[in-house]
Amino acid sequence: MLRRAKSIMILTVAIWGFVGALHNLIDWQGTLIAVKMATSMITIPDGSESWQATSNLIVVWIGALFILGAKLTTGVMCTIGSIRMWKAQGANSSVYNAAKQIALTGCAVAIIMLFGGFIIIAESWFELWRSETMLAPVLGSAFRYAGMISLISIFVALKD
Template identity: 30%
Template structure:
């Protein structure tokens, strides 16, 4: 039972973390919007770089991408919290039912992991060369989320006997 409770608490913790991040991005919109805008504009990548054509300087597109990030954070948070609730309801069930109840939690964790892995490291880090920026490089922060969410995903996905 302790392992099941641990899985539930960790999924709920990731859900709460993602919810806090999303809420911060709504209530303190400009702080991270500025980062998204600078990263997409590639304003710290030399203009003579062969990949500077990738830059997007349109503020509307910056807002759309930032809105997508916030939406994805809310969606991942909702799935994790709903998944933790479903796991809680099945905590005393036989292993087959408890394992089957993991689907929503796994979906939320995978969505959050995908956001930070592909969105921040892939798109931000590599496509827009965020790693070149001394000021707006969010790869270390994203990697902390990737590590946390990834470990919880691996733990939760382990079969319960």
């Protein structure tokens, strides 16, 4: 029963990745605007005057594609991992633990994007922590997602 729960938990991470990517694609202009708001630092008092602020379209597109690519990669890897885990649920521990590897890698991709992209780059480099507009909806969500995916990863990674 526990192995089934782990497979389903990984599947929820896959769904998170696909739903997030879908929303980014459906509102691609909104995605670009959100990234530009972070990189240009326009939501921070005098932020756009800061030396690190940029509206460079290449930087904005790299940021948006990084987010989209990480979510899609997470979705694909966690789907494959969830299926492998489901199929291996009756196998011995070594086979089952091997089946978890791609799922855990998918979770790692999500955590890298959320922590690296949102916390290190957006919050620390572009000082998004100073933005009353984006602090809770952007950084709060990234922290919440990274925390939940991390907890799922830790639970799934436990050896049988």
